[in-house]
Structure formats: structure tokens, C-alpha cells
Amino acid sequence: MNTTTIKTLSEKLDTTVPKLRELDAYWSGQQPAAFLSNESREALGDRLRRVSVNFPRLAVTALAERLDLTGFRTGGVDAEPDADLWNVWRRCGMEEASAQAHVDALAYGRSFVIVWADSAGAPVVTVESPLQVAVTRDPASREVTAALKRWIDGSTARAVLYERDAITVLVHPGTIVDAAAMPSTGWTATETIPNPLGVVPVVPVVNRGRLLDVDGVSEMADILDLTDALNKINLDMLVTSEFYARPRRWATGLEVVEDEDGNPVKPFSAALDDVWQSEAADTKFGQFDAARLDGYADAAALITQQVGALTGLPPHYLGLHGDQPASADAIRSAEASLVARAYALHRTFGTAWASVARLMLAVRDGVDPRTLDVEPMWANPETRTPAQAADAAAKLVGVGVPLSVVLADTLGMSPEQVERVRSARRGDALDAAAVDLGKLAAS
Structure with a gap:
């Protein structure tokens, strides 16, 4: 048991968790009112304790809802979708869990996925929070060299250390009543399991901003102060409204x-x-003349526009300019920045999901995950009507693009849906040719 690695990872969790808790408060809209004066508190009394316009959560969910994994290809970009791998993915509950990983990665800057085997040797995949998991990396290759998951079970601190050659289960002999007081030393190993994969089976899903942001950046980070300012404007407006509710x-x-x-x-x-x-x-x-609230509305609109500029959220997401876009082209134009961010995240998160898929295949087939070639497939993040999607698919098929590629890439179908369409087309072709399958099988 490497006590130095355990101490390093525990201290990393202790350092990063407070910042993650702050982001968590903004996500849930429970952050303290940053600018509420004592006079305003007295005027409001207990009638209004918190007002939160939760644009941070909107910035995350607007992107997360456009990140929809639909399958995997093994053996190169020209290969057909791997239906068997997708079935394993679904059995592990990853259709929903991958969406949760995206939300946490966008909100916190990172989330984690652990791949291991159950008692029967089948792959088991779990999505983990950065509040409980930390990793160390090789400074040259940035490959994960070790990972620690730490949590409280009742009043007992437990942890698992993941390394390239072994998985070590840990417990702390002391009584822990507060997650903020988790120990960094004094752990006892209760079990050590050999790791035949040769790599750490913990994959970070990182919302990376720049090269050195190895632990990711939150999509909410740029608008936290703007959110506080907007909340302050709204609070002032409500205080003014309450103070001047009756004529003076x-x-x-x-x-x-x-x-x-x-x-x-x-x-x-x-x-x-x-x-x-x-x-x-x-x-x-x-x-006295009644107080006007126009100035508050103008200030709130200005701050909201800045939020949109930083997040790429279109005006109709933020409630600006009143009416919704009048046409599909207007919607696509307004959402261009958001869609571009989604495509960038397909590349960023796709690397992590490819690593997860390789580990799943390695567990299932007993092969070296570093020798496998896996590519994730994503649904189109653009807003399209069914008629537009069908028209685009028909034109691609008309110029010779294979049907399976069009169904998967353009229409976003899963491998099972692609295979069902292809089977139905084969059946229709046989019916049109009046082929008697019974006679064909007998001959």
C-alpha cells in the first residue's frame, strides 16, 4: 500500500471539495445573497430570504441535453456500430449514468467513471462525483497514474485506491462524523486485488478549458459573479416594490x-x-411620486445579455427580446454558438467515453485495452424538425452515403434502431422480389 499516494490524493480532495461545494450551491440556487444590505434585509423581514435567477444551472443543462451518446464503433471510423458493446453499455445502466456524468463534468469541471468486473466477470461501470474521487497524473503524458475514491459509511471512513497493478480497499479505524474532517493518513488496507488491465480503471470526464486545466473548468465559472449581480438587482427591485407598495x-x-x-x-x-x-x-x-422600476429592468437585461455572451445561450433561452424565433433558420442562427460548444464537447468527452468502452471490452474479453480502437457516436446537437432531418437523410442517401451511416450520424439512431431499419429494408426487398424464403431454405 502506497501511503504517500493515499495522502496526496486525500489532501487533493480536501483542497478541492470546498470549491466544489461552492459550485454546488450555485447549481442548486442556494448561494448567499452577495449584495443584500442590512437595510434591505430589515425592509424585507422574513418575507424574502433568497432570490436566485439560476442561469448557472441553465448554462449546464442547455449543453448537457445536447450530449447524447448513441453507440460505439470498434475497428475504425468506417466500421458498423457495435451492437454487442452497446448492449453491454445499456446493461450497465450507462444510458442514464452517462448523462449524469456530463452534468457533473460541466458543473464541477470533471466527473469520473470506474470500470471493473462483477463476480461473474462481466463489466461493471459506475459514474463517480469529484466530491469523492481524485486522481494523479503523469506530468509528461497526463495519463492517470492513481485514483482514490473516499466516502463515509455511517461513521466509518472508507476508500479504494486504484493503481495500475492493484486495487486496494481501505478503512480508517477512527470514527468520522463530518465529511469535512476526513483523514488523509492512518488508513488500513483490508483487501488487495490484482489489476490485470495494466491501467488505472478510473477515467476522468474532464471539461477542459486550456492545456493545463487537467482537472477541468466549470461551465458556471464565468457567470457566478454576474449571477450575484443579477440577484442583487432583483432583490433591490423587490425591496423597492415593497417599500413603495403604498403611496407615500x-x-x-x-x-x-x-x-x-x-x-x-x-x-x-x-x-x-x-x-x-x-x-x-x-x-x-x-x-410623493411613485417609484419606477424601469431602471432595474434595464440593468437586469444588460447583465442577462452578458450572461448570454459568455455562455453562448441564445436570447430565447434567457427570455430576451420577447418572442421566440420565427423560423427554423432563425433558431439555428441563434443557437449556433451553443451547438459549436456541443460539438467541441463531443470531441472532449468522446475521448473519455472511448477509454471507458475500451476498459469494458478489456474486462469482457480479457484483452489489453491499449490495443483496442473504439469511437463513440453522438446524436446531432442541432435543433431540427423531423422534416428537416428526414430531408437531409434522403439527400445523403441519394448521393451514395451508406444507409447505416446516415441513420446513425444524421438521424441519431442507436445500433439497435439501425439494425431494425436495415432488417426491415431487407424484408421489404425480398417481398418486392417475391422471394419465397421457405423454398429458398429447402433448396
Whole structure:
């Protein structure tokens, strides 16, 4: 057991978890109001404790919903979709779990996937949170050299250390009641399992920004301060609305009456059905102009536009400019930046999912994962009507593109759906040729 590696990875988790918790608060809209003044708090009382316009979550989900894995090819880009591998993928529950991995990778900057074998030797795949998993990398190749998953089971701290040659199950003898107080030393190995794969079976799914961002960057990072500013504008608007909900009136020519302590006594009540009256001939009554909220709306629109510029979210996602785009071309134009980001993530995340698929094949077939060639297949992230997609597919088939490629790449069909269409076409062709399969089999 490499105690130095365990200590390094534990300390890395201790360092990164607080920042991830902050991102988690923004994701759930539970971040503290950054600009709420004491006067505003007093004016609001307990009627409004938090207002959160959750654009950070929108920035993540708008991208995540366009990242839909539909299959894998093995043996090169010209190969047919591997239906057997896709069946294994589905049995491992990865259709839903991969979407969760995308959300965490976009929100936190990274998520992790662990591949191992069950008691029968079949592949088991789990998606893990960066709140519980950390990895170390080779500084030259950036290959994962070790990984640690750490969690609390009741009041017991448990961990698993993944290395190229072994998997070590760990437990800490102390009693742990707070995840923030997880130990970095003092772990005891309870079991060591040889690792026949030759590589660490933990794959980071990283939302990488630049070359040295090996642990990824959050899609929410650029708009956290803007979100606080927008929340502040909305809070101010609500405070103003509450403070000026009733008209503010004034009166002159009245004698100021004081109580026993010398404090002025209000001459009139604030009840809606009360009539203000005075016997003094020179008394005058009036009303201040009502507060306008236009300035708040203009400031909120300005900040929202900046959020859209940084995230690539189209105006109709952010509620700007009122009406929805009037045509499919207008929608595609508005979503061009978002779609480009989705295509970039296909390449970034596709590398990780290819590694996961290679590990699954290595576990199933007992081969070296480094010798396998796997390519993930993605659904088209562009917004298209069924008629547009069908028209594009028909034109591609018309110029000679193989049907299976069109079904998978253009229409986003899974390997099972592609095979079902191809089987149906073969059946239709046989029917059209009046082929009697019974006679053909007998001959």
C-alpha cells in the first residue's frame, strides 16, 4: 500500500471539495445573497430570504441535453456500430449514468467513471462525483497514474485506491462524523486485488478549458459573479416594490405632537380605510411620486445579455427580446454558438467515453485495452424538425452515403434502431422480389 499516494490524493480532495461545494450551491440556487444590505434585509423581514435567477444551472443543462451518446464503433471510423458493446453499455445502466456524468463534468469541471468486473466477470461501470474521487497524473503524458475514491459509511471512513497493478480497499479505524474532517493518513488496507488491465480503471470526464486545466473548468465559472449581480438587482427591485407598495403622502401646516419621552407622534394611521383630516386652515396634503422600476429592468437585461455572451445561450433561452424565433433558420442562427460548444464537447468527452468502452471490452474479453480502437457516436446537437432531418437523410442517401451511416450520424439512431431499419429494408426487398424464403431454405 502506497501511503504517500493515499495522502496526496486525500489532501487533493480536501483542497478541492470546498470549491466544489461552492459550485454546488450555485447549481442548486442556494448561494448567499452577495449584495443584500442590512437595510434591505430589515425592509424585507422574513418575507424574502433568497432570490436566485439560476442561469448557472441553465448554462449546464442547455449543453448537457445536447450530449447524447448513441453507440460505439470498434475497428475504425468506417466500421458498423457495435451492437454487442452497446448492449453491454445499456446493461450497465450507462444510458442514464452517462448523462449524469456530463452534468457533473460541466458543473464541477470533471466527473469520473470506474470500470471493473462483477463476480461473474462481466463489466461493471459506475459514474463517480469529484466530491469523492481524485486522481494523479503523469506530468509528461497526463495519463492517470492513481485514483482514490473516499466516502463515509455511517461513521466509518472508507476508500479504494486504484493503481495500475492493484486495487486496494481501505478503512480508517477512527470514527468520522463530518465529511469535512476526513483523514488523509492512518488508513488500513483490508483487501488487495490484482489489476490485470495494466491501467488505472478510473477515467476522468474532464471539461477542459486550456492545456493545463487537467482537472477541468466549470461551465458556471464565468457567470457566478454576474449571477450575484443579477440577484442583487432583483432583490433591490423587490425591496423597492415593497417599500413603495403604498403611496407615500405628506402633510404641512400641522402642529407636531410629542409623547412623554419627547418623540413625535404620527398624526395619522396607515390604515387603508382611514380619512386624513385637519382643522388647521393652512394644512396641505400631498403624495410623493411613485417609484419606477424601469431602471432595474434595464440593468437586469444588460447583465442577462452578458450572461448570454459568455455562455453562448441564445436570447430565447434567457427570455430576451420577447418572442421566440420565427423560423427554423432563425433558431439555428441563434443557437449556433451553443451547438459549436456541443460539438467541441463531443470531441472532449468522446475521448473519455472511448477509454471507458475500451476498459469494458478489456474486462469482457480479457484483452489489453491499449490495443483496442473504439469511437463513440453522438446524436446531432442541432435543433431540427423531423422534416428537416428526414430531408437531409434522403439527400445523403441519394448521393451514395451508406444507409447505416446516415441513420446513425444524421438521424441519431442507436445500433439497435439501425439494425431494425436495415432488417426491415431487407424484408421489404425480398417481398418486392417475391422471394419465397421457405423454398429458398429447402433448396
